[in-house]
Amino acid sequence: MIAMLVLGIESSCDETAAAVVEDGRVIRSNIIASQIETHAPFGGVVPELASREHLDRIGSVVDSALTESGVTLEEIDGIAVTEGPGLVGSLLVGLSFAKSLAFVTEKPIVGVNHIEGHIYSVVFENPPVAYPALALIVSGGHTTLFLIPEEGLYAVAGRTRDDAAGEAFDKVAKLLGLGYPGGPVIDRLAKSGDAAAVDLVFTIPRMTPPSLDFSFSGLKTAVLRYVRENKILPVADRNHPDQVIVDLAASFQDKVVRSLMARLRKAAHRYRPQTVILAGGVACNSALRQSVAAEDFGAPVYYPSPVLTTDNAAMIAAAGYPKLARGEDHGLEITASASMKLDNISLEDYEERHVQPSAISYQLSE
Amino acid sequence: MEESSTLEDADAVEEFVTRSAEETFEAGRRIGERIDKREILLLSGDLGAGKTVFAKGVASGLGVDPTDVTSPSFTLINIHEGRLVLYHVDLYRLDRDGCRGLGLEEIFEDDSAVTIIEWAERLGYVPPGATLVEIDYVSDCERRITIQRGKSSESTL
Numbered sequence: 001m002i003a004m005l006v007l008g009i010e011s012s013c014d015e016t017a018a019a020v021v022e023d024g025r026v027i028r029s030n031i032i033a034s035q036i037e038t039h040a041p042f043g044g045v046v047p048e049l050a051s052r053e054h055l056d057r058i059g060s061v062v063d064s065a066l067t068e069s070g071v072t073l074e075e076i077d078g079i080a081v082t083e084g085p086g087l088v089g090s091l092l093v094g095l096s097f098a099k100s101l102a103f104v105t106e107k108p109i110v111g112v113n114h115i116e117g118h119i120y121s122v123v124f125e126n127p128p129v130a131y132p133a134l135a136l137i138v139s140g141g142h143t144t145l146f147l148i149p150e151e152g153l154y155a156v157a158g159r160t161r162d163d164a165a166g167e168a169f170d171k172v173a174k175l176l177g178l179g180y181p182g183g184p185v186i187d188r189l190a191k192s193g194d195a196a197a198v199d200l201v202f203t204i205p206r207m208t209p210p211s212l213d214f215s216f217s218g219l220k221t222a223v224l225r226y227v228r229e230n231k232i233l234p235v236a237d238r239n240h241p242d243q244v245i246v247d248l249a250a251s252f253q254d255k256v257v258r259s260l261m262a263r264l265r266k267a268a269h270r271y272r273p274q275t276v277i278l279a280g281g282v283a284c285n286s287a288l289r290q291s292v293a294a295e296d297f298g299a300p301v302y303y304p305s306p307v308l309t310t311d312n313a314a315m316i317a318a319a320g321y322p323k324l325a326r327g328e329d330h331g332l333e334i335t336a337s338a339s340m341k342l343d344n345i346s347l348e349d350y351e352e353r354h355v356q357p358s359a360i361s362y363q364l365s366e
Numbered sequence: 367m368e369e370s371s372t373l374e375d376a377d378a379v380e381e382f383v384t385r386s387a388e389e390t391f392e393a394g395r396r397i398g399e400r401i402d403k404r405e406i407l408l409l410s411g412d413l414g415a416g417k418t419v420f421a422k423g424v425a426s427g428l429g430v431d432p433t434d435v436t437s438p439s440f441t442l443i444n445i446h447e448g449r450l451v452l453y454h455v456d457l458y459r460l461d462r463d464g465c466r467g468l469g470l471e472e473i474f475e476d477d478s479a480v481t482i483i484e485w486a487e488r489l490g491y492v493p494p495g496a497t498l499v500e501i502d503y504v505s506d507c508e509r510r511i512t513i514q515r516g517k518s519s520e521s522t523l
Contacts, residue, residue: 050467051467085441086441087441087442088469089467089469140440141440141441159436160436161433161436162418162419162436162437163418163436163437163439164436164437164440166440167437167439167440170439170440171413171439171458175413203387205387213433217414217418217419217437220413220414221413221414224412224413224414225414225506338441338443338445339441339444339445
């Protein structure tokens with residue numbers, strides 16, 4: 001059988017990316033142009049800059065993806081492009097480019113949810129995903145636990161009530177004067193910190209059991225309170241932070257990891273998945289990976305290598321592959337969907353049919 | 367929460383103290399309930415002051431499920447459908463130039479849209495008719511909320 005080649009295009013946030021993927025799981029090329037350096041002075045994304053940069057780069061990024069894969073545009077069997085969620089201005093650059101390619105080449109095109117893309121980021125380096133699967137997607141904009149009974153069906157089993165985990169990393173890093181993005185620097189500092197040296201007391205919103213929702217806003221406020229009460233100043237030299245900052249980073253990260261692990265553990269107990277997926281930018285965090293690796297979920301845990309945890313187009317091509325393989329063609333009417341949801345089945349219905357009541361723990365403790 | 371006056375008078379300033387996140391939510395909810403047309407709420411306050419909690423309250427008053435309302439710091443704009451369309455904006459990661467790319471002016475012109483902007487001081491100006499909501503940290507669980515209604519002309523923050 002001849003291989004199916006999918007061109008993936010992603011431009012939902014900081015990265016302009018294109019990739020060619022064979023049969024949904026072999027990366028022929030994966031080009032990512034990051035805007036982090038452009039945005040670093042601002043401490044985050046500047047939307048106007050973002051769309052301009054995407055526009056400047058999209059052509060050469062797609063060209064490079066084709067050249068590096070050794071595939072011509074004519075040989076591509078279909079195009080997969082991120083339609084949301086993300087910044088409309090940024091999404092439109094990738095979408096318009098993808099649609100014009102589809103129009104010119106008369107190839108099918110499918111829109112992909114960016115979060116679904118993250119879930120597919122594990123397909124390249126792991127055995128095939130067995131269902132039901134449980135996926136924890138943790139990034140700057142998202143902290144969501146998905147139950148996936150079979151390919152393409154998603155129920156939200158838990159989500160953040162306030163800040164995303166990655167956002168908490170960024171805000172705490174900014175508070176401590178550690179720069180942007182916050183995840184890698186806190187991860188690095190935490191390795192030489194003593195989490196027990198800083199006691200962060202925080203509350204989370206009242207949740208009706210058996211909720212698996214997350215909350216990180218109270219933890220962020222607890223860091224702020226600790227900084228205020230102990231009159232801690234932002235670091236002067238990022239390479240040599242005081243021990244108290246290092247310990248604070250360790251304690252904060254420890255709390256985040258514990259919170260993520262507690263929900264994941266409960267969800268695995270409740271849904272008995274065949275596969276556990278950990279993806280998104282925060283999946284790079286070494287402490288989170290260690291905790292996940294040390295845990296027995298009764299199912300293998302798949303996570304992507306670091307380059308695939310960040311936004312990339314290989315995962316978009318992989319998520320688009322089953323749709324294209326089914327013969328879907330979303331046509332030139334696809335539009336950007338800034339607040340696109342990934343939630344197409346009811347969790348209640350699934351639980352009624354598949355979950356033993358005894359598997360639902362009503363304990364509030366973690 | 368201490369008794370508050372109504373918000374009907376233009377340029378009236380209302381000030382009260384909330385003593386928990388629940389009270390901050392409730393203050394937002396009461397305001398949300400009374401909104402029946404275009405409204406722009408500009409929220410200011412430090413990290414952890416409770417801006418998102420207040421926004422959740424307003425959303426709840428507009429008939430949006432508050433658990434759906436999460437921090438837009440990363441996504442910049444979250445859109446919710448309640449009695450009116452709610453644009454929940456967060457300028458935390460932006461500077462004044464960055465705000466220009468968001469298309470806020472178009473949202474402000476929408477007569478049936480409610481806009482809540484966190485870190486509104488980064489906008490650099492006050493859109494006509496906007497309500498200023500400042501949330502100040504008083505103590506660990508207390509926040510002073512100052513609401514200034516009906517700025518009729520453009521002015522700088």
